[in-house]
Amino acid sequence: MTSSHRTDDPLAIAEYTPGGQIALDDSERWPSLSPAGARRLEALRTHPLAPAWVHATGDRLSAEAALRVRTPLPVDGWLERHLEVARRLPAYRRHADELVTLADFPLITRDDLVNDVSAFVPLDADLEQAVHGSSSGSTGRALLIPDDIEDTARTFHLLVALAAEQGVEWSPDPDRMALAHVVHQRQAFTYASVISSFDQATMARLNLADGQWPDRSTRARFFEAQNPQAVSGSPTSLAELLAPELVAVLRPLVIFSGAMGLSAALRAELVAAYGCPVIDIYGLHETRPIASSADGGPFVILDRRVHVEIVDERGLPAARGERGEIVVTAGENPLLPLVRYRTSDYGTLVEVDGRAAIADLEGREATTFLAADGSRVACVDLTQQLQSAGAHGWSVTQDATGGVEAVVARGDARRIATTLEALLGRPVTVVRRESLSDLGEGKPRRYVSLA
Secondary structure (H helix, E strand, O other), rough: OOOOOOOOOOOHHHHHHHOOOOOOOHHHHHOOOOOHHHHHEEEEEEEEOOOOOOOOOOOOHHHHHHHOOOOOOOOHHHHHHHHHHHHHOOOHHHHHHHHOOOOOOEOOOOHHHHHHHHOOOOOOOOHHEEEEEEEEEOOOOOOEEEEEEHHOOOOOOOOHHHHOOOOOOOOOOOOOEEEEEEEEOOOOOOOOEEEEOOEEEEEEEOOOOHHHOOHHHHHHHHHHHOOOOOEEOOOHHHHHHOOOHHOOOOOOOOOEEOOOOHHHHHHHHHHHHHHOOOEEEEOOOOOEEEEEEEOOOOOEEEOOEEEEEEEEEOEEEOOOOOOOEEEEEEEOOOOEEEEEEEEEEEEEEEEEEEEEEEEEEEOOOEEEOOOOOOEEEEHHHHHHHHHHHHOOOOEEEEOOOOOEEEEEEEOOHHHHHHHHHHOOOOOEEEEEEOOOOHHHHOOOEEEEOOO
């Protein structure tokens, strides 16, 4: 099998060369690493079936920090304290006297962070706690985000809590990997690690793409040996879990999806294959997790330091029940206390069992399509039909003349063509692919209309 890391590969990127980005040693990556944890880590790193690890990373938690991150941050009165911190940020301090309430703060965008992220970092921030993560977003403009190590570790325990809400008892098991985070890319950072705050159980970031393994049998045997308790990833990577050789050996307690929309069809197939909860998490790197859905319904806003608004196209508060852009105030990451951050995602604020939730969530753009009668059709209407026809994912494009092409992963192509043509009143070309990965790497633009 051809490796994407061959030196003669014209598409190879140096930073994805195994061992090419090593900076710290193990005592710095895991200050509280025990002999038992070190043995588990070494066994994972050197497992004969393991892929070539591209990177080495650890949570950098002291023993005291590993205890702290198991408990969520208190939420009582957090917003008022958060705004006090924000008024002192370089981005706001010249106008701090005018920023009395949340509504007084201006909306900010990703471009504001790209242009000067330091303006949104507190001047007294503890940079000893900082690592940086990169986010390319849907626009491709790279953004380096200051991540707090305790906040990052606490997010893992949020996953444990969400699993518990679904009746899943997820506790450390020395004989099982705690978490396998999977991607499906030509080149990607992969690493073996331990989770200091989870009894130093192992975890790994793994690339499921065929070129990263000698063959699929090796991939399956490695997963069987590690027996991960939980698996997380984007729908593109999770769709790979439906490969028969993986279904035969994996026994996850819970599966977490994120980064892009999880279709109802893919959720149903994962539940049928593994018989465990599949929890869809909505969030951004900048904001951290915002809301979750365990049943395919509205995304319930998490009980943490996050506040959600919906605004209209003018940036003004949307009427109750009106669809609009999701704006988030996020206070979990002390190194990036965001206020009224425009996500470029769209939805409707509703209530589920007394809790605020986001319905009709659609990522990245509120695209409308031109129907033959001159009316505009919202992309959410297309989503409903594509979901109903069993598509795992899709990209629907309308050109300047009104012509429509839908490229879909799985699903009933004939039914999709029939329903979309009925919805738009014009012919629709449907191209069916076998898997989500066939739609391309990364987060695809699901809807584009030039008409």
